[in-house]
Amino acid sequence: MSKKKFISLNLRLTIVVLATITLAISLYGISDWLENILIEKFYKSDTAIEKNVGKAYSGLEEYIANNNVKGTDTEKLQKWVKQNDYTYLTVSDDANTVFDGGWSYSLSTYKKTKDYKKVTIDNQNKQQSIAVDENFKTNFKNRIIKFADKKYYVFIDVYKEEHFSKIMFLVKIIICGLAVFGSLLIYNSRVLKRMIRLSKEVQEVIDGNLDAEINPMSNDEIGRLAVNVDNMRNSIVERLQSEKAAWDANTQLITAMSHDIRTPLTSLIGYLDIIESHKYNSDEEMLKYIVSSREKAFQLKDLSDKLFQYFLVFGSHKDKELEIYNAGILLQQLISEHAAELINYGYKIDFEYSVPEIDIKADVSGLKRLFDNVSSNIIKYADKAYHVRISAVQELSEIIIRIINRSRPDSRDVESNKIGLKTCERICRNMGGMFSYKDEGTLFTVKINLPVFEGTPEGEIKVDEAEMKNSDETDNAENHL
Numbered sequence: 001m002s003k004k005k006f007i008s009l010n011l012r013l014t015i016v017v018l019a020t021i022t023l024a025i026s027l028y029g030i031s032d033w034l035e036n037i038l039i040e041k042f043y044k045s046d047t048a049i050e051k052n053v054g055k056a057y058s059g060l061e062e063y064i065a066n067n068n069v070k071g072t073d074t075e076k077l078q079k080w081v082k083q084n085d086y087t088y089l090t091v092s093d094d095a096n097t098v099f100d101g102g103w104s105y106s107l108s109t110y111k112k113t114k115d116y117k118k119v120t121i122d123n124q125n126k127q128q129s130i131a132v133d134e135n136f137k138t139n140f141k142n143r144i145i146k147f148a149d150k151k152y153y154v155f156i157d158v159y160k161e162e163h164f165s166k167i168m169f170l171v172k173i174i175i176c177g178l179a180v181f182g183s184l185l186i187y188n189s190r191v192l193k194r195m196i197r198l199s200k201e202v203q204e205v206i207d208g209n210l211d212a213e214i215n216p217m218s219n220d221e222i223g224r225l226a227v228n229v230d231n232m233r234n235s236i237v238e239r240l241q242s243e244k245a246a247w248d249a250n251t252q253l254i255t256a257m258s259h260d261i262r263t264p265l266t267s268l269i270g271y272l273d274i275i276e277s278h279k280y281n282s283d284e285e286m287l288k289y290i291v292s293s294r295e296k297a298f299q300l301k302d303l304s305d306k307l308f309q310y311f312l313v314f315g316s317h318k319d320k321e322l323e324i325y326n327a328g329i330l331l332q333q334l335i336s337e338h339a340a341e342l343i344n345y346g347y348k349i350d351f352e353y354s355v356p357e358i359d360i361k362a363d364v365s366g367l368k369r370l371f372d373n374v375s376s377n378i379i380k381y382a383d384k385a386y387h388v389r390i391s392a393v394q395e396l397s398e399i400i401i402r403i404i405n406r407s408r409p410d411s412r413d414v415e416s417n418k419i420g421l422k423t424c425e426r427i428c429r430n431m432g433g434m435f436s437y438k439d440e441g442t443l444f445t446v447k448i449n450l451p452v453f454e455g456t457p458e459g460e461i462k463v464d465e466a467e468m469k470n471s472d473e474t475d476n477a478e479n480h481l
Helices: 009-042 046-067 074-083 104-112 160-206 221-276 283-314 327-344 364-381 409-413 419-430 465-470
Strands: 087-092 097-102 142-146 151-158 323-326 349-354 359-362 388-395 398-406 434-440 443-451
Touching (some): 009 160, 046 074, 046 151, 074 087, 160 221, 221 283, 323 327, 327 349, 327 364, 327 388, 327 398, 359 364, 359 443, 364 398, 364 419, 364 443, 419 434, 419 443
Parallel strands (some): 349 388
Antiparallel strands (some): 087 151, 142 151, 323 359, 388 398, 434 443
């Protein structure tokens, strides 16, 4: 599965806002387009104009008849146009416009349209009767209407589409507002839903269900928080498993050690009692008891060494303070000593050493235990028919030591608790280095990484070779991997 690209909540919100604005503008444009279509069909078509204007003329004529309205009766005509919204009225006689009023917006704009013509009569026709005037053309909007005093030229126009436009404007605003509010509400609800889900999953872990996985759902701040919480859950699970394994190992070790110690200790006490009470028949028999006591004492020592190693790995003791040593001298001495030991046991050694005289911060006693463990492992498992390869070189800011050997065919049958490996790991980690091993069937490789110390701090005394040789001479316990 490919890793999802991280998109922050702020960027997601920005994208949603921009998309919402685009949607609102689109909806407004569509609504405006639909409005124009409806206006053209129901308000500006000839049929619609004729119907609306005709209705207005009928209402005006009825108003004139009921109220005895003269053409010059401005107040009554003004009252009529107020009663008829979106209606524009012009009344003219042969010479002048006697009334001009109605919807103010239309008054300033409609004059610019082709349908409006100011009613004028030529001077030569001023004396003619209006009833026979052929210069005035009647249509939907132009008519000759008889008022209470005489006939007048009348122009009426109706703008019902303006009322429809106002309603549509409110509708468009509501639609755009709902689109914006709805989109933000959906986004907020999704974010809130994820937070609620994360909260429930975390609460389930808090309640003790450490097997409950926390789903990140998306790669943003909430998703990263979920990943971090799940990593913390996994760390807790691993720690608990490690503690359980350590507890089980402790239990098994205590049980085994109690049994293993009790047997040689009982025998040792018995042999010493025989010697103390002179219950032997001859000096040879006494010597036999002494030899047996010595063997049992060495068994107890071996068991104590194993307990010490276990304490190094699983105990809570404070690591020793590190001191500065000449790596070229220190490592050559330690490796040479253990190589000589292997030669005494019949192993052939291929030795490569190219560590310059540079400084390292080290625990000499720890390094001795480390190489003791590696040597014990070789003696216990390695095949003498093959050479043991040992190399020590500097690579950049590290000194790397590799020890490679071939395992005996029967080495797989030898029981190992790997406490020695953990001891070596602990020793290297204390010095800022790393201990690793690779078991490739018959080929077993140990790699030791030790960091080079850069510079000697002021006031710190460098340990010389003599001190190095004399340090921790009592630390000679045999350790086994």
